[in-house]
Amino acid sequence: MDATYDRIGGDYAATRRPDPRIAAAVERALGNADIVLNVGAGTGAYEPEDRRTVAVEPSITMIRQRRSRGSALAVQGRAEALPFADRRFDAAMALLTIHHWTDPVRGLQDMRRVTRGRIVLLTFDPASRGTWLTDYLPGLIALDAAQLPAMSFYGEYLGKVDILPVPIPDDCTDGFLYAFWRRPSAYLDPARRAGSSSFWALPNVDAAMWRLEDDLKSGVWTRRYGHLLKEEVFDAGYRLVVTAR
Known part of the structure; x- marks a missing residue:
């Protein structure tokens, strides 16, 4: 999570509420780790509440929105220069954040340095086309490819x-980019779009959303993508990466 969120992250805690099914997948991936490091932690949405957690986050705006969470400690810092001793943590997690790192190689290496057990990453596969949203904003494909390993x-x-794979439920409570695959009208809400950095990075978003609004009103969207309304989960390209130790 980079310092951009000091500018755009003011309502992040409201728009990016953790989804319990994704949280459960992260919990399983962490195994029996007791002391967990959360890198690029944002507002701490997915931090496990039954473990000792230390969060690292560069944006003071995000740190100020953190939930009140028992013993969780938040430190301002970056993935590429973690302020901890070697092998300090049982496990480390980094969720939907690597695309904000200035140096992903160095960030992963430093996570490995301070972690004696598993590393768990939630990320997006740039080989995926995401959802129908890329038909309205084709620039998302190039943006994902540029930002994500x-x-x-x-x-x-x-x-x-x-x-x-991390299938996304149709009623996902977390407002990340492709979460609203079955709720297209959600993208018409500027407050919901503000919770995803991709919308801040692309030009002509308003024009694309006007076209989406017109297609929803005319029935074009339903004719093209209405088959999705029968689905309860969708693989939009999100992935959990879990190390062997």
Whole structure:
């Protein structure tokens, strides 16, 4: 999470509420780790409440929105220069944040340095086209490719990893970019869009949303994508990357 969120992250806690099903997948991936580091922690949405957690986040705006959470400690800092001793943590997690790091290689290496057990990452596979949203904002495809490492990257720098799909439920409570795959009208709300950095990075978003609004009113969207309304989960390209230790 970069300092951009000092400017755009003022309502992040409201628009990016943790989804319990995604939280459960992260919990399972962490195994029996007791002391957990959360890198690029944002407002701390997915931090496990039954473990000792230390959060690292560069944006003071995000830190100020953190939930009141028992023993959780938040430190202002960056993934590329973690202010901790070697092998300090049982496990480390970094959720939907690597695309904000200035140096992903150094960030992963430093996570490995301070962690004696598993590393758990939630990220997006840039080889995926996401959802129908890219038909309205085709620039998302190039943006994802520019910001996000390929899936092969993680094994190269972390060793053996498992890569697990994270299907997104139709009523996902977290407002990340492709969360509203079955609720297209949600994208018409500027407050919801503000919770995703991609909308801040692309030009002509308003024009694309006007076209989406017109297509919803005319029935064009339903004719093209209405088959999704029958689905309860969708694989939009989000992945859990979990190291062997």
